[in-house]
Amino acid sequence: MKNRNRLLLIAVGLGVLLNPLNSSMISIALARLQEVYRLDYTAVSWVVFAFYIASSVAQPVMGKASDLFGRRRIFLAGLVVAFAASMLAPFSPGFGWLIVCRIIQSIGTSMMVAVGMAIVRIHIKENQAAALSVLSVFLSGAAAVGPFIGGVIIGRWDWESVFWVNIPFTAAGFVLAWRSIPADRPEGFAVNSRPLLHWLVIMDVKGIILFAAGLTALLLGVLSFESSETAASWQILTALCGLTLLAGFVIHELRTASPFIPLRTFARYPAMTRVNVEYMLVNVLYYALFFGLPSYLQTVREVSVFETGILMLSLGLCSLAAAPLAGRWVDRSGPGPALLLSALLMTFGSLWLVMLNGSWPVASICIALAAFGISNGLSGVGLQAALFQSSPKEIIGVASGVFNTSRYFGTILSSLLTGLIMGGQLSSGGLRRLAVVLTAIALLLIFLNRQRLRAGFR
Incomplete structure (x- = not known):
């Protein structure tokens, strides 16, 4: 790979990792934010809701905007917005201001995720598959190690550090992106020749x-x-x-x-719709555990922020380790068997949490985390393959956009579910009730995947 392409890949990677990194680090900070702003768990969950609602809107919008106004321009603007939000958030005079900063941060980081993959596809011609796989590592790796990084830096520098950590990434990313991403012209329309009302309709x-x-x-x-x-x-x-x-x-x-979201596509292609429903349910399961468990560990089990980050690392590492193995398995046997095993593992992990009680060692939680992590690695690859099987080639771009939207719906629903079941205060009983509901959802996924295999779909 040419040196210029390496710089471009690093620049894009530094940008796209910010969205999953900031969506995952905050899980460790929730308990601390409850103390600082004197809020219950339900109220403080809005730092999660706000980020995902903004991401679910911003990513498809910015993907469309990049086609109209230029991908380089959108990417550089995203770095500036993310930098500004990360600088301002630690100085928030109240929780409402912190929410505003999280929304701005989400929009900025979504701008880069929305166009990063397209920039690599367009400008890196040689070893493109390898380049895209490296970009996937930036995305999945940031999400996997986010709780660990959050635990380490919050334990050392308090909650403000989850925003400060973005500063070197955004600064270095901007310099590299400015130098390495070629200028591009908007496709189709002359940007300055259309009235404002036209752009409002198009967007x-x-x-x-x-x-x-x-x-x-x-x-x-x-x-x-x-x-x-x-x-x-x-x-x-x-x-x-x-x-x-x-x-x-x-x-x-x-x-x-x-x-903005092509709902007619769902009615036309029911198999694709089913994949998106499964992806949403998988993310409800994964992120309910992802956001609920760190606060439970710190509030109820009195585990330190640093130790919570270490425990949560098992979730991300297992997910990262399972993904390449899942890729080879899905290539040989199709997505069906991998998705069925994923649902079985999530059922096992949920049942383990149902049985969990205060006398068990804290480390035993790692068994449930490992089960969910491996399951996430299997389902991520399997559902992507199932999407390609069920979507006609001519709408694969639209299908991918809808697929990402389903993920955000799942994360939003997971936070809602966790807030409703846990209530204002976390407890062992609340975690057990949440685990019962997660078990029911996992059993539904087992049923759906058994139906897929019986219908002859691999």
């Missing part, structure tokens, strides 16, 4: 607003009800308003010619 701003406002209102209504344990009229109205806005979003997306 489906109405759909974006309906989706973001509806999801936020629904979550705010449901979670505030759980926090207060009684339903006030404003909480009910907020949740109903959210449902109304989301219904309006669905109607709008089915009618518009340039949808």
Whole structure:
């Protein structure tokens, strides 16, 4: 690989790792943020909700924007936005300001994820498969080691460090990206020759607003009800308003010619829809454990931040180790067997947490973490392969975008599930109730994958 291509790959890698890194490091900081801002678990979960809601909107939007305004321009702008948000977040005078900084940070990091893969595909011609695999390592590796990094730096420098750590990545990434990513011209339209209303329609701003406002209102209504344990009229109205806005979003997306999320695609290709539903459920399982367990360990079992990061590392390392093995298995046998084993492992891990009690050593949690980690590695590869099998080649770009959106839906639902079941205060009983629900979801995945194998799909 040429030296210029190496620099480009490193620049893109430094940018794209920021989104999974910041979405995973925060899991270790939740307990500390509860103390600092004197909030319950449900309220502090908004640092997770805000990031994923913003990512679910920003990534498909910025992918479309890069086609119109240029990929290099979007990537460099993303680094600047992420840098600014990371600088400002530690100085937040209140929790609301911290949420705003997390939203800005999510938008900035999503700008790079949305165009990073396209930049590599377009500008690296030789050994392209190897280059893309390296980029995948940046993405999956950052998510895997995020809790460990968070545990180490929070234990040494407190919660602000999960934002400071982005500074060297964004600064180095900007310098390398400026030097190595070639300039590109927007495709199709002359950017300055179209009126503002045209761009608002092309970007489906109405759909974006309906989706973001509806999801936020629904979550705010449901979670505030759980926090207060009684339903006030404003909480009910907020949740109903959210449902109304989301219904309006669905109607709008089915009618518009340039949808933010192409819902008509789901109706046309039911096999692809089923893959996306499975991917959403897998992420509900994985991230409910990912975000719920660190706070449980620190709050209930009184495990230090550093030790929590060490324990959570088993989840990421097992996921990373399983992924390449899953790739070879799926190539030989198709995605069906790997996905069935993934569902079985998640069922085992959930049942292990159901049986867990305070007298067991803390290290025994690593058994459940390992089961979920291996399962995540298997399902990530298996579901991607199943998506390619079920999606016509002419819409594979749209299918990939919808697939990523399903992941974000799963992460949002996982945080909602964890907040509702755990309630305002974490406890061993709350973790056990969450594990029972996760077991039921894992059993549903076993059923779906057995049906796939019986229908003759590998």
